[in-house]
Amino acid sequence: MVDAIVSSLLEQLISVAADKVKQQVRLVTGVREQVKKLTSNLQAIRAVLEDAEQRQMQQDKAVTFWLDQLKDASYDMEDVLDEWVFARLKLQIEGVDDDNAFSLAPHKKKIREINEKLDDIASQKARFKFVENVSNHVKKLKQARTTSLIDEGEVCGRVDEKNELLSKLLFESSEQQKGLHVISLVGLGGIGKTTLAQLAYNNDELYGCVSDTLEEIRVANAIIEGLAESASSLSEFQSLLSHIHRSIEGKKNFLVLDDVWDGDYKKWEPFFLCLKHGLHGSKILVTTRNESVARMMGSTNIIFIEQLTEEECWSLFKRLAFFGHSFEDCERLEPIGRKIARRCKGLPLAAKVEELWKGLLTPLLLSYNDLSSNSMVKRCFSYCAVFLKDYNMYKEELISLWMAQGYLNAEEYEEMEITGEECFNILAARSFFQEFEKNDDDDIMSCKMHDLEHDFAQFVSSNECLWLEFSGTRESVINPFGEKVRHLGLNFKEGASFPMSIHGLNRLRTLLIDDESPFNSSLNNSILPELFSNLACLRPLVIRQSSLLFRYPPNGIREIPENVRKLIHLKCLNLSELHIKRLPETLCELYNLQKLDIRGCRNLRELPVGIGKLKNMRSLLNGVTRSLKYMPIGISKLTSLRTLDKFAVGGGVDGGSTCRLECLKNFRLIQKCGIEGLSNVSHLDEPERLEHKNMENLLHLYLLFEVEDKEEDEDEGGEDEGEDGGYEEEGGEVVNVEDEERRRKNEKDEQLLETLSRL
Structure with missing residues (x-):
């Protein structure tokens, strides 16, 4: 997997050199030499990485430590380049006159320190006597030949x-x-x-x-x-x-x-x-x-072929493990044997081998190596170790996380989402995933990994991924693997305390928080500011809190702090179903953000005014947000959008600050879009100004004319109008005002739908 990280970094460094040729980048004296030296070092090291990673698979501890050092240095340089890209985006979006925006000079010290580390790593290379381009010299791992004989x-x-x-x-x-x-x-x-x-x-x-x-x-x-x-x-x-x-x-x-x-x-x-x-x-x-x-x-x-049942697996294991043992021994050892059989998770080969992990490493490696030189797919596979065993992985979420980490190197003419789908399908077809759940169109929605595949993903990721569960009132502490952890998942139950030791993991690139403590939330407003200050390297951040028992859970997250702006590397932010009423304007300074998921945030009343700054936004998932009644005018600037769950046509808000229906014509790349509140369209010719030729990529369109907010009605309680409150006399006739208004609105909605249908 280190090969994939180094390859990705080299591509970025080559891109820096290409930008310099185009005079878009200023590399001052010293920095230019450092970048050149860095590239040269990485290219020399990359030539031996195939051999190094094969020796790591054979559990050579010295080589593993050498690769870990290389990986850390590569990640550090990747962070430097990302910070530089962020500065350039800030200049383009805000128009700030900053002489350093296009220069790597502010990062000169960091680049020099990284180069010193790489010098040391490169000098150790000779000690291991690695073979360059090992695939030309070393035989591949072979699977044992099978025969037709069987009892x-x-x-x-x-x-x-x-x-x-x-x-x-x-x-x-x-x-x-x-x-x-x-x-x-x-x-x-x-x-x-x-x-x-x-x-x-x-x-x-x-x-x-x-x-x-x-x-x-x-x-x-x-x-x-x-x-x-x-x-x-x-x-x-x-x-x-x-x-x-x-x-x-x-x-x-x-x-x-x-x-x-x-x-x-x-x-x-x-x-x-x-x-x-x-x-x-x-x-x-x-x-x-x-x-x-x-x-x-x-x-x-x-x-x-599916897994054996637990009882079948136990039957196979018992016959092999207890052969020749006395009845008393078998009876005494049965509880331990059943635990081992359960761990085999229905895999017959696992039940047969004496040393479970050692015996299965060869077939698992064969499947992994069969992914050929496609390091992108290998990185996507190893990343799955961030989830808990037996976790139901949703395909959409998985692809979003891969995108946020920068694993999906799509060509210019390709969509990253499609590349992610292809990676998922490769892993599914090769049996890395199982237990698929599909929709009515037979598309895979979610899947799981076999426990042994999960162990193997953890192995090839060198323990970069970690999932921890906390329960009860004891103080929660994180200390396994130390600084090696880059991708972390946390699950809280029964009011467990939030581990403040997480702040020491300042190189963390993924944080997935699942807070299932309904009575006393583990994560609250007082914790988030310090969390954002210390974990500035995060690419995806997912925060989920249980809300099954309470409409307004006690101690839950009610607001996102202003210092969210510190997460400059963030590309995916999932705040779905949190009880927040607003998003801070500083969120609009996350110029790298590609996906914002606020689905199910029932109390959210508005989006930030400056949302138009998020030029890289590809997915705005804002469905099931009943309190969100309009879109800010800036949303029309999100020209990279592929998915917009909900475009709310403004109602009861000053029209000058809201985005009208015709703003959708700016979304030339949009593929999936939902439009709500069409009854608020004031002029029937608005849909005709959409210029449908600009929306030729649109695949799914959802229309909703009027939303009845039952929850708000229940809160207000409803007042009796009196006997004649809903009627008035017109030309000698008593007319029901509500019925008449509904009739006129239905007529307008029908005309509007007819116009949209023509488009």
Whole structure:
């Protein structure tokens, strides 16, 4: 993962040099030399990082310490560059005449200190005798070869999966359904895919273990051996395929390809063309960890293998661990054994190995390394360790956190959100995620990680991520891993105190707070100012407080302090469902902010007047904010917006300070938008001034004409108008005033909707 951090930093330094050429950056004498030296050092170190990280995986403590030093120095330089970018944004937005805004000179001392650290790190490099470009010299980690042999009596569970598989294999497709019938078993490493394939296999059929990169000649020879034939005189791939073609033509065949990783269709295509010459009804059974590979193979059926039940896992573990022990020993050790089996979380391979972590490291590393050189996806995976085990990770939140950390390096023509979706899908397809929850459109909304995958993510992140739970009245203290923690999640229950020791983690880049103490909130207004002063390096900040029992929970957060402006690196701020009435104007000085989530803030009455300064804002999630009745005029300047949950058409507010409906025409990149209070539109021609050609990226539009605030009505209690209070006489007729007003409003709403529909 250090390779990914260094690579990202180098890209930023190269960008600085490019800006200098364009005369947008002033690098004074000394700073220019320091930046040049920094780049040179990092490039030399980067050449050996692949070897260093492989040795770290083998738990070489000295190398791990060396990599930790490098990572810290890289993070520090990344912070310096971010501060410089912030200064440039401030100049562009506020128009402040600051000679230092485009210069790195104010950071000269910090850059020199970082370079001194890197000099020391680079000098240690020789001591470890790292190999440069190790992929050209060192063999990759190999998965153990599998065979078709199995003792069916030793298999625990899997009755339903076995029956489903056999029914697919025995099903005879019609003559019209031509082509190969491919069935794939997909699941996490160690889940039992190979065992199921072995159960389905008979000795007179073809079996081949593929593993890792496809070796065409080896697989072709394995198929020929399965045909009980010899091809020792053949060495060319084409000759081997011709031999297979002749041998299977006119015969019904069943081929098992176990542990398939390679998703390159061009490599598999010659096999497909050859194998389709078998008799109708021939089948191929594939096992793989990657759903994308299964689909590339043209699978007609995909069976996703789930975990064993806790009892099945215990049964397997008991048979292996207690073999040869007396009945008394088994009875005495059963409570401990059940705890171990529970930790295996339904993974058969985990139940089989004597040393749980050591035995599973190889298959987990294989899956991780299969992410190829895509360091972006690797960083996204390791970041998931910030959540608690068995945590339900929402895809939208996960992508927002990745974006805030700067992991998603999208090309200029690509959207970061789409790149994040692609990273999520890669991890989901490779079985890093599981237990998916989907919406009605079959889109994944949330998922979980297997406990062992979570342990592995913690391992590859070098304990950068930490989740802590606090409960009760004892004083809360944070001290594990010390300064290594960069991403922290905190959960509070039963009025646990907030750990003031968190202020020592001033390099923290992520803070997720989940306060579930409804009676006596752990986080309150008195804590936030000091928190913001000490944790200035935060990129995402999420604050959640329980509000299930109280409309106005005691001691909860009621306001955001003015010194929120200190969080200059902040890109994602989630304050959803807090009981705040306003946001401070100083929040508009967070020029890096990309996402503001204030959904469910029922008491929020207005947005900051200066919100137009947040030029980088991509998502303003402000739905379910009943007290928010209008948008400030500055919101029309947020031209980077992709999502705006709620655009409230102003009602009962001075029109000069509110944003009218036609302001939406400035949102050229908007993809999702909700408009509320359309009944407040004063002129029917307003929608026509939207210039719909400017909103060609719009995918989802939600319209709401009138919102009845039931909560406010209940608070006011409602007063009786008297018998004749709602009526007046018109031309000799008694008219219900409310009914007449409602009729006229409905007519106007219908005309407005018709105008919007034409657009």
